Amino acid sequence: MDSLAAKSFLTEEELQFRETVQRFMKQEVEPLVPQMEKDGLIPMSLFRRMGEMDLLGTFLPEEYGGSGAALMTRAIVHEETARVNAGLDASIFVTIGLVAKHLAKYGTSAQKEKYLRPAISGESCASICLTEPSGGSDALSPRTTAKKDGDHWVINGSKTFITNAPLADFFLVFTRTSGENRRARGGTCFIVDKGTPGLSVGPAFDKLCFHSSATAEVFFEDVRVHESQILGAAEEGFYIMLDGLDVERVFEGGSNTGIAQACLDIAAPYAADRKVFGKPIADYQMIQDKIARIAAGIEISRTMYYHLVRAVERGEKVSSEAAMLKLYSSDMAVMASREAVQILGGNGLMEEYQVARLYRDAKHHEIGAGTSEVMKLIIHKETMKAYGAR
Ligand SMILES: Cc1cc2nc3c(=O)[nH]c(=O)nc-3n(C[C@H](O)[C@H](O)[C@H](O)COP(=O)(O)OP(=O)(O)OC[C@H]3O[C@@H](n4cnc5c(N)ncnc54)[C@H](O)[C@@H]3O)c2cc1C
Incomplete structure (x- = not known):
């Protein structure tokens, strides 16, 4: 049965794109699902294949390898990915729908070159670190802090339930740098590379859902990052x-x-x-x-x-x-x-x-x-x- 919603809201081109995505998911992704669910991990080769097929950066800037199309193209890929495997959908959404989207909007050109381009091509995978062991719903009250030290910042704290953490090449980390809990001002968002001294990732959680998408804790112990790793402006990360x-x-x-x-x-x-x-x-x-x-x-x-x-x-x-x-x-x-x-x-x-x-x-x-x-x-x-x- 064809969807009236699809016919009403999508352009002819988007309807064709939807069919292409559906075919790709059926032919190339569906056969991989049982193994991904068993392994608890999505193979990076699948991200690369999706990059090659221009399925990751559909709505992202052409300058960095995207296709510069409407957000609806991401919406189509998103829905069709969830239809074949919800864990894969979550992992891609974090890297592309959240991290890459924030980089495209708030990143410097150096940050976009280093982090956005490989995310779009499927060469890298990312995490977004907001939730903490003390709670996720009260998102403006993180206990993870960053303190300025010359032209560096020092991050301390921990994050939990972080999608992609065991395979992420870099992490967007939300910290409190000044001000009171529950205030939007006074938060700073850092891009932290995997392997930065003091950053560690716990073992993947054994969980009810999303078996193919690895989720873990991330710890920050005196993690020093240069101020050029701030995404957007200091104190405005939230x-x-x-x-x-x-x-x-x-x-x-x-x-x-x-x-x-x-x-x-x-x-x-x-x-x-x-x-x-x-x-x-x-x-x-x-x-x-x-x-x-x-x-x-x-x-x-x-x-x-x-x-x-x-x-x-x-x-x-x-x-x-x-x-x-x-x-x-x-x-x-x-x-x-x-x-x-x-x-x-x-x-x-x-x-x-x-x-x-x-x-x-x-x-x-x-x-x-x-x-x-x-x-x-x-x-x-x-x-x-x-x-x-x-
Ligand atoms: C598989 C998975 C992947 C995730 N990936 C990420 C990720 O990549 N990055 C990230 O930062 N986070 C991630 N999360 C965290 C997720 O966003 C949080 O679990 C969610 O926001 C809820 O926070 P919490 O688990 O701390 O629950 P809590 O905030 O402790 O809430 C517990 C219960 O209390 C209820 N509650 C809280 N406040 C109120 C209120 N005022 N009135 C009524 N009820 C209330 C909640 O609805 C809930 O039922 C992930 C979680 C899971 C399970």
């Missing part, structure tokens, strides 16, 4: 982080749409084929209810996703709507994966049928990039503001 949050949440809508689409891709043909009590289970109303709710959830999420990507392209502020999409679509993807497992019965619990993986991966999106509770806080605040309440 604004970079805040600038990225809305788009991150819009893209979470793409992850959830992709995961739910993968559930339907497996569950619908299975229901048509599987005969129980002499009839395909798709003939039973309780199964029809599940398929109808999954299909509706996908199209509603995709419509809002593309709509918000276009709004971001136009430079519009979408904080409340991005939170609505993340809240709705993550709940929808968890429902879709739970119901897909149910449709497949015992087979649904077997790794071979893939929906067990989707069930684990969907849960992440109710937590990562801001929890569902935090999304509700944002929506509530913005809604009350519209009614004149403080």
Whole structure:
């Protein structure tokens, strides 16, 4: 079934690009997924292949190897990557959708040459370090600090749940350099190279979701970095982080749409084929209810996703709507994966049928990039503001 949302929001060229990406994912990525999930790691050769295919820097500047196209191209790659493997989607999103995007906007030309170019070509992989063991929701209260020492800064602290940390070539690290907790001013963002003395990465976490995407702690013990490694301006690093949050949440809508689409891709043909009590289970109303709710959830999420990507392209502020999409679509993807497992019965619990993986991966999106509770806080605040309440 073709998506009306895709036909309504995408240009002819973008629709063709979507087909190319779908073909690439099916032919070149899908066969790698079982091994990536087992190894707990994405092979760098896959990043390089995606770089070669111009699938990483679609929206990034041509000057550094990107294609300079609309953000929608990244949205398409994002959704289609999540459809084939949510862990791969998370790893690429961190390197490209967050780190490379911040470098393109806030980096100096030397930083772009050194870090952005290899990220776009798939030669390097990056992490973004915000969350700390003391908590992730209160993102403006990090305990990791940086103190100025001549033309260097000295970083101390630790970060946790850091996507890509075991294979990252460099890290964007958010620190408190002055001011009080919960204040946006007084934060500084540093680019720290792998191998910098005092920087260490813990072992990859054994986790419920995203088996292919390695996640670990990162420790900073008197890590000295030159001031040229500051991204943007000193004391203004949290604004970079805040600038990225809305788009991150819009893209979470793409992850959830992709995961739910993968559930339907497996569950619908299975229901048509599987005969129980002499009839395909798709003939039973309780199964029809599940398929109808999954299909509706996908199209509603995709419509809002593309709509918000276009709004971001136009430079519009979408904080409340991005939170609505993340809240709705993550709940929808968890429902879709739970119901897909149910449709497949015992087979649904077997790794071979893939929906067990989707069930684990969907849960992440109710937590990562801001929890569902935090999304509700944002929506509530913005809604009350519209009614004149403080
Ligand atoms: C696989 C994975 C990958 C990740 N990758 C990265 C990464 O690359 N970089 C990075 O910086 N972080 C990363 N994270 C961290 C992620 O963003 C945080 O886990 C998330 O923001 C939640 O923070 P927390 O886990 O500390 O939960 P907490 O902040 O401790 O929250 C715990 C619970 O309390 C609830 N809660 C908190 N405040 C309120 C409130 N005011 N009202 C009601 N309920 C509240 C939360 O909703 C949640 O249910 C990753 C996490 C995972 C699991």
